[in-house]
Amino acid sequence: MTVTARTGTAGDALVWLNGTYLGAQGDGAATYKVPAGLTEPGKPAVLAILVRNMGQYEDWSADGRSKGGRGLADVAVPGAGTVQWRIQGAVGGPDPADPVRGLYNNGGLYGERKGWHLPGAPTASWATTTALKSDRPGVRWYSTVVDLNLARDTDTAVGLRIEDASGRAAKYRVQIFVNGWNTGQYVNNVGPQDEFVIPSGFLKARGANTIALAITAEQPGVGPDAVRLVDRGTVLGGVDGGQNASPGYHTVLGGEVPAGKG
Structure with missing residues (x-):
């Protein structure tokens, strides 16, 4: 076919x-x-x-x-018979379930529809792992919480770096979410970008931050060697703009309109 x-x-x-x-x-x-x-x-x-x-x-x-x-x-499709299609997209379609992050923040991956990219998602039952390689093609989700304590009265650019020594041979992509915000997409076999600056409004400078990765593998055994946060530069001064409102799992899927900063 x-x-x-x-x-x-x-x-x-x-x-x-x-x-x-x-x-x-x-x-x-x-x-x-x-x-x-x-x-x-x-x-x-x-x-x-x-x-x-x-x-x-x-x-x-x-x-x-x-x-x-x-x-x-x-x-x-060769042959005869009735063909019926079903299509699955983002939660809410033109009426997004997350009114803060908006229509274009999320796609139609199953994990996005289930809120796995959001702070407070029910991931306690997920297996613990230190490896990011998929054993089979398809989409696999990873989530972690990182505590930051960036110095006050400074402007620090924080980036997320994806490391892979395959030389672009492995075919996979990584959708990056920081506190529920779609921060970028890494495509290993295309490149060249492997480091993504995280907008300061996505981060909680002093506190817990949820990082979720949706890794779509086209082959078995592929995925990043490592993913880490890096300091892309710190200077004195700057204006502390604070964190964007970042409603969590229970707020978004509960249908409440979030108020204030999450």
Whole structure:
């Protein structure tokens, strides 16, 4: 079968059939061979496609590229029968569940819909690990809490660095959330950025900060070697703007409109 996805440059789409991973692709069309015995004549089959687009092209030319659609454009499935599609996007659609961070902060990953990127998410039952390599293709979530104690009367630029010695060979991407704020996306096989400056309003300069990573692997055994916070420079002075309002898991999913700073 042939899958056509519109992801923009560096986007990807991962394809499963009846729970078996068939592979991944970038923007455009790709054909997948269905393994023998994976489907049976006359019985339902479930095709699942995860599309990660990279947003619209910037509108700096008159070629119309900025108006191109994004998402799953076409699927050609051989054989006869009824085909029904279901689509899953961000919680609330045009009415985001999180009115503070807004419509464009979150996507449609299952973990985003479940609030795993938010402070106070119920992660106590998650397994503890020091490794960030996935044993199979797909999306895996990681979360940690970091206590900061940045010096007062200084302006410190804090960055999140992703380290990988694979030389861009490993195909995976990392969606970065800091206290629920979408801070950036690292794409290992594209690059070149491996260090992301965290806006000061996302951080609690003196206190606990929740960092969540959604790692989407196109291959088994890939992922960062390490992820760490780094000091990208500290200078005396500056204005302490404080932390943005950062409502947590219970506030966002409970439907309350947050007031003040979280």
